[in-house]
Amino acid sequence: MSTTTIYQKRRAAVARALKAAGGGIALLPTAREYPRNRDTDFPYRHDSYFYYLTGFDEPESWLVIDASGKTTLFCRPKDLEREIWDGIRLGPKAAPGRLGVDAAFSTEALDTQMPALLANRKSVWFPFATHEGLDSRVDGWLDKVRARVRLGDECPQSHNDLCGVLDEMRLFKDGHEIAILRRAGKISAGAHVRAMQTSAAMLRNPVKGGLREYHLEAELLHEFRRHGSQFPAYTSIVAAGANACVLHYRAGDAELKAGELCLIDAGCELDGYASDITRTFPAGGTFTPAQRRLYDIVVQAQYAAVKATKPGKRFNDPHEAALRVLAQGMLDTGLLAKAKHGKVDDVLESGAYRQFYMHRTSHWMGMDVHDCGDYTEPGSKPRPDKDAMGQPIMRKPSRILRPGMVMTIEPGLYVRPGKNVPKEFWNIGIRIEDDALVTAKGCELMTRGVPVDGDEIERLMVG
Numbered sequence: 001m002s003t004t005t006i007y008q009k010r011r012a013a014v015a016r017a018l019k020a021a022g023g024g025i026a027l028l029p030t031a032r033e034y035p036r037n038r039d040t041d042f043p044y045r046h047d048s049y050f051y052y053l054t055g056f057d058e059p060e061s062w063l064v065i066d067a068s069g070k071t072t073l074f075c076r077p078k079d080l081e082r083e084i085w086d087g088i089r090l091g092p093k094a095a096p097g098r099l100g101v102d103a104a105f106s107t108e109a110l111d112t113q114m115p116a117l118l119a120n121r122k123s124v125w126f127p128f129a130t131h132e133g134l135d136s137r138v139d140g141w142l143d144k145v146r147a148r149v150r151l152g153d154e155c156p157q158s159h160n161d162l163c164g165v166l167d168e169m170r171l172f173k174d175g176h177e178i179a180i181l182r183r184a185g186k187i188s189a190g191a192h193v194r195a196m197q198t199s200a201a202m203l204r205n206p207v208k209g210g211l212r213e214y215h216l217e218a219e220l221l222h223e224f225r226r227h228g229s230q231f232p233a234y235t236s237i238v239a240a241g242a243n244a245c246v247l248h249y250r251a252g253d254a255e256l257k258a259g260e261l262c263l264i265d266a267g268c269e270l271d272g273y274a275s276d277i278t279r280t281f282p283a284g285g286t287f288t289p290a291q292r293r294l295y296d297i298v299v300q301a302q303y304a305a306v307k308a309t310k311p312g313k314r315f316n317d318p319h320e321a322a323l324r325v326l327a328q329g330m331l332d333t334g335l336l337a338k339a340k341h342g343k344v345d346d347v348l349e350s351g352a353y354r355q356f357y358m359h360r361t362s363h364w365m366g367m368d369v370h371d372c373g374d375y376t377e378p379g380s381k382p383r384p385d386k387d388a389m390g391q392p393i394m395r396k397p398s399r400i401l402r403p404g405m406v407m408t409i410e411p412g413l414y415v416r417p418g419k420n421v422p423k424e425f426w427n428i429g430i431r432i433e434d435d436a437l438v439t440a441k442g443c444e445l446m447t448r449g450v451p452v453d454g455d456e457i458e459r460l461m462v463g
């Protein structure tokens with residue numbers, strides 16, 4: 001299937017969803033360009049929804065889909081002067097041939113064409129709360145339609161959120177998306193291997209100034225880019241020693257020392273799709289016994305979660321499976337005193353594990369690293385549950401896993417120094433994260449080009 005056909009099919013699915021909901025017209029802008037300073041912009045990144053339906057990554061573009069299936073694109077006009085400075089523009093004349101849309105106009109014609117497109121439609125659909133000022137822009141166009149009602153035009157009667165339709169589509173990855181996600185996962189895995197090996201090599205042959213977090217970040221970026229990745233999918237975390245206990249740490253300039261762990265959470269974005277990998281390894285290539293003890297608990301927690309990632313299980317099941325292993329590990333190692341905290345079920349019930357494991361085990365992943373998609377099962381009834389702090393609430397049961405969904409599996413343990421916390425574990429922060437595609441029988445880990453087993457990591461690092 002040509003890529004144009006893939007996007008046409010997705011647009012047709014949106015049209016069918018509009019039709020099923022009673023008709024209407026959907027409009028969708030791409031992302032803005034953002035200034036970084038003076039006349040320099042941040043690197044441009046398209047809007048994921050827009051790209052999902054067009055494969056087009058020029059700024060200032062808009063897509064319109066009518067419930068009848070007709071599609072219209074607005075894009076920047078050809079402009080020789082601007083193209084000399086900023087690069088070639090597709091232009092509206094070439095857009096139908098290249099992108100398979102039915103019609104195309106210059107973005108300069110938005111304010112004249114959009115009211116005509118919106119007139120006599122039952123409702124207007126656009127993504128709510130994702131583009132600043134979009135709702136007032138739509139209101140302005142509707143105002144223009146309303147000004148023509150005396151001439152017989154009708155104005156749309158309702159606004160609908162387009163995100164719901166697109167989120168559900170994007171939750172289930174098609175073959176085209178899966179192929180890219182696998183490639184992104186492979187590139188990122190290679191980058192982690194490179195960073196691990198560089199870490200050990202630089203500690204074996206010390207450089208002036210020492211091995212710094214940014215040295216390893218540079219290795220990651222080098223590996224991403226040399227395989228064609230356009231960007232990191234998110235800001236890379238390279239955390240030396242105690243920095244690993246700061247969940248949103250960024251790669252800084254801290255020194256990595258033999259005997260300490262390094263936690264790297266980094267993944268590339270490839271052709272609009274993310275990858276998201278975390279590995280924790282001994283900076284010098286050999287775990288200490290205390291590090292290895294906690295590390296193996298996290299590995300076992302991840303295995304348990306992987307086993308629970310299969311069709312028919314719910315989104316929360318891998319989290320609960322990981323949590324049980326982690327909580328048991330906390331008791332076995334004395335991180336939580338048995339005399340005070342009881343048995344594993346007591347720890348799960350009391351939430352005492354949150355001292356060392358305070359985040360969830362999974363999130364959807366796709367075009368966005370924290371991808372869209374409903375985490376609860378659509379159409380189900382709320383039932384008693386607990387919130388993140390263990391307080392009782394009513395919540396719909398979590399989503400039933402089905403083939404085509406992609407989620408991360410990322411358990412961890414983070415030990416900050418504290419009274420009653422065994423000193424040998426102080427400042428150890430460990431997370432292991434892979435990207436799982438739910439398949440017909442279980443799940444495929446797309447990021448296992450870099451090992452998780454402690455012995456394998458050590459073997460990889462001793463060169």
Ligand code: GLY
Nearest residue numbers: 234265276369410
């Ligand atoms: N790297 C972001 C996350 O793991 O959720």
Ligand code: MN
Nearest residue numbers: 276408410433
């Ligand atoms: Mn993640």
Ligand code: MN
Nearest residue numbers: 265276277433
């Ligand atoms: Mn991550």
